[in-house]
Amino acid sequence: MKAKVIITPKAEVLDPQGKTVQTALEQMGCTGVSDVRVGKYIEIEMDGDHDEVKAKLSEYADKFLANPNIEDYRLKLED
Amino acid sequence: MNFAVLQFPGSNCDQDCAHVLRNVMGYPTRLLWHKENNVGDADAVVVPGGFSYGDYLRTGSIARFSPVMGAVKEFADNGGFVLGICNGFQILCEAGLLPGALIRNRSLQFRCEHVYLKVATYDSPFTSQIPEGKLMRIPIAHGEGNYFCDANTLDEIEANDRILFQYADREGDITDHANPNGSLKNIAGICNAERNVAGMMPHPERAAESALNEKDGRLVFESLIQSLNPASTTA
DSSP states (O other): OOEEEEEEEETTOOOOHHHHHHHHHTTOOOOOOOOOOOEEEEEEESSSSHHHHHHHHHHIIIIIIIIIITTTEEEEEEE | OEEEEEEEBBOOOOOHHHHHIIISSOOEEEETTTTOOOTTTTEEEOOOBBGGGGSSSSSSTEEEEHHHHHHHHHHHHTTTTTETTTTTHHHHHHHHHHHHSEEOTTTTTOEEEEEEEEEEOOOOOOTSSOOOTOEEEEEEEOOOOEEOHHHHHHHHHHHHHOEEEEEEOTTTTOTTTTTOOOGGGGEEEEETTTTSSSEEEOGGSSSSSSGBBBBTTTTOOOHHHHOTTTTTOOO
């Protein structure tokens, strides 16, 4: 099974990369951009059924893949 | 009195720290490879700067799971003194030995320069020997030194006098302009609630000997030595 982990900076954390990308978009003439957040995307191939993989990856995302002080994450599983 | 300096793949300030502790301060110092699972007879552990594990995923995030960090956590839980410098600070935050996290500098620049530090408390094993009112001039070299924690944690750190150093201008004023990375409250170093674990982004080991005409960093090591052995004379 392929799992996707999408990690983004928490709303209250300053994201200088996001701000810089937003400024660049505006300078290139891309209008209407109200916010940009730059995060990370991880693909993991893993054995197990949906619930097992979800439980296991939630555990490891909490303690390793994302830092709960500064980041949120979402898991997406492809059956 | 013995020191241990950790070595991870990608550490690059380990030899500088060992040089200062051995040759400048004059104490036996062992380099401790990341695969070791105890700190031996060390009285204090230094987690040095660098780019452990290539800074992959997040700075310090992989180093914290190395065997030696389990031993450092046990050592710290038993009251042992641990000082994390730069990447060492990032590792200690990831390991949960210090609160918060070090995120990307707000300028997105890697900042490599001298800064002035105001000593926010002398009540710690890492700052006790710094003369009152002294402004420390010490170099920084980091891309991720922007200290962040949630509001409750910050209140707790401030209320318990746990900020050790703050970035200041040459007059000693804590201003936004003097903040090289965007850290909350200009924080350059903090300690844990028990005051035996500290982290700081500036590099005291790079400013610790007269040959370099830079001695302010030595005061951090003198404080540590004095705290370990109040009878020692390090002046």
